[in-house]
Amino acid sequence: MDTPTHELMSALASMFDSGKYADLTIVTANTSYPVHRALLASRSSFFEGICNNAFRESETGVIDLSQDDPEAVEHMVHYFYHLDYLNKPLSRRSSQRSARSTSPRTPCFPTRRRSKKSKLALIEDPLLAMLSAATPAPSVPRMEQPDDQDILDVSAKLPDTPMQDQFTDDPFEYVYNTEPKADVEQTHLVTHAKVYAIAEKYGIVGLKSLSRKKFSDQIQTHLDSEELPEACQEAYESTVDTDRGLRDIIIQAFRSNPGLSSRKDVEVILRETPGLAFELFRMASGLPVTS
The missing domain is CATH 3.30.710.10 (Potassium Channel Kv1.1; Chain A)
Known part of the structure; x- marks a missing residue:
């Protein structure tokens, strides 16, 4: 956006x-x-x-x-x-x-801790970074190698974990951690059916289309939800027979997943929702769902 x-x-x-x-x-x-x-x-x-x-x-x-x-x-x-x-x-x-965060002057990086050296390399001008990479490093006088005992003595003095001052917070960490995360686990099938019905009642075309999409997306990922039977009943009882927006989605879900009809909670809803039961009967019989 x-x-x-x-x-x-x-x-x-x-x-x-x-x-x-x-x-x-x-x-x-x-x-x-x-x-x-x-x-x-x-x-x-x-x-x-x-x-x-x-x-x-x-x-x-x-x-x-x-x-x-x-x-x-x-x-x-x-x-x-x-x-x-x-x-x-x-x-x-x-x-x-x-x-x-989307400004071209502000690069976006994943949230993680980096060393000071690597962070400066990322934030500086990309052209300067390329030139720096292409420029040969200056020669360094060869230093006398310490003996094995000196190496062991120095290693013994180093901590087991990196020192705290070697790391610092990512300057862009606040941008990422405060963004809202999508709730992909919770089911809202009944809510989407209710919103669809009120959008139809008050002639809100955009909301009706949006709620239908949300209902379709969730019914595919939450077929095992305890909310599914109630959502089907809500869709059939809150809309007229000629409104196929949610009904076609429900019928397709039953067609693609025949085992849904054998669920006890679905059976209870079918007894209470004649419109849904009749359409599922026509579907099972190979007849057109709508005349």
Whole structure:
């Protein structure tokens, strides 16, 4: 991500964190979010309709979403200002640090400890380093070799480990160690299904596409998750039959992994979710899933 983009994203994050210039409030069952109507109206057909027409919400400045899942609303609002969700918010400090780390004057090296000599060789001008490497080393007068006893005496006085002053911290270590790390272990299949549903409900095309991708990526790596059956049920119960965004992903997962149907927890969900059970029956029978 280039510097102008970081600057824009940092500004949006700052607007959300501070609530400055907010002219709408989204209210859920347990919290409220000061938001900006210009931003929401440009990203959502639902919010655009509210802002452009004489609805009560437009007059009062309060949009009541208390009937929606609070977690899904939270991720939706987060997406408006960060273009993502379930990630670490971008702060102005991290934006400046990222821009500094990608500057052509600041080389990026992996985080590890180096000796002083090797660090100076890396930080100095590359052309000077090349010239230095190509220049023959000056001749050094041959010194008288010590005898074996002298070598043993000196070796006995040296510590077993390198001396502390031979090493120092990498000047770029702070840049790497403070960057957020992706959470690849935890499963969020149900959350992605809920976010997909709320994105469809409020006409947020980008969020719907993003949640579908996240759901697809996780269902491939978390087939054994205890959350999988609930996520399948959530996807089928929160979307209409004609919305194939998540349903096709689920059917393909069962088609590629026939053993899923024999899981006890999956069997319980199939009994409670007729739409999924019917489509899996048609798939097993070699019939088209959708007519």
